[in-house]
Amino acid sequence: MKETNAENNSTGCPASTAELSRRKFLARLSLAVGSVGAVIVTVPVVGFLLAPFFERRQEVWRSVGKVESFKIGETTAVQYEDASPLPWAGVTARSAAWLRRVNADTFIAFSINCTHLGCPVRWLAEANLFMCPCHGGVYYQDGTVAAGPPPLPLPRYPVRVKDGDVQIQTAPIPITK
Numbered sequence: 001m002k003e004t005n006a007e008n009n010s011t012g013c014p015a016s017t018a019e020l021s022r023r024k025f026l027a028r029l030s031l032a033v034g035s036v037g038a039v040i041v042t043v044p045v046v047g048f049l050l051a052p053f054f055e056r057r058q059e060v061w062r063s064v065g066k067v068e069s070f071k072i073g074e075t076t077a078v079q080y081e082d083a084s085p086l087p088w089a090g091v092t093a094r095s096a097a098w099l100r101r102v103n104a105d106t107f108i109a110f111s112i113n114c115t116h117l118g119c120p121v122r123w124l125a126e127a128n129l130f131m132c133p134c135h136g137g138v139y140y141q142d143g144t145v146a147a148g149p150p151p152l153p154l155p156r157y158p159v160r161v162k163d164g165d166v167q168i169q170t171a172p173i174p175i176t177k
């Protein structure tokens with residue numbers, strides 16, 4: 001059989017120059033689309049895998065209210081912005097804690113998240129207990145576990161009073177230490 005420069009198409013006929021250039025174009029297009037797809041998939045995966053090595057634990061003091069707005073002996077829900085909100089976080093950048101005013105200048109702040117699976121716990125003043133609605137976890141008023149599945153007490157945040165403001169030291173989510 002005689003050798004030619006042109007390739008044969010699927011029917012055995014010599015391929016035209018136009019068909020060859022179309023094949024080349026489609027091959028290059030497939031390569032380019034495949035490369036872009038690989039980059040789109042690879043970059044987030046690599047970022048996710050490397051993030052723990054570059055993560056800085058950023059703890060920030062957040063004001064949660066004026067001292068006089070809290071009554072001695074009461075436990076109140078307070079809200080604050082998470083220590084490392086992402087630009088697209090929206091309302092999820094808001095977090096909360098339970099704040100108790102023990103006396104004139106002593107406060108205790110508890111994480112609002114249950115140590116079992118993270119549901120927000122509720123303070124029941126009449127029972128002096130924190131209750132978790134998800135699986136029935138119960139905590140005493142000092143945050144220690146009274147009953148149910150929680151493996152650990154409610155974490156506490158450092159609290160200080162500065163310039164008349166009550167401030168709690170918050171950390172990026174996950175907020176339990």
Ligand code: FES
Pocket residue numbers: 114115116117118119132133134135136137148149150
């Ligand atoms: S999440 Fe609170 S008991 Fe399960």
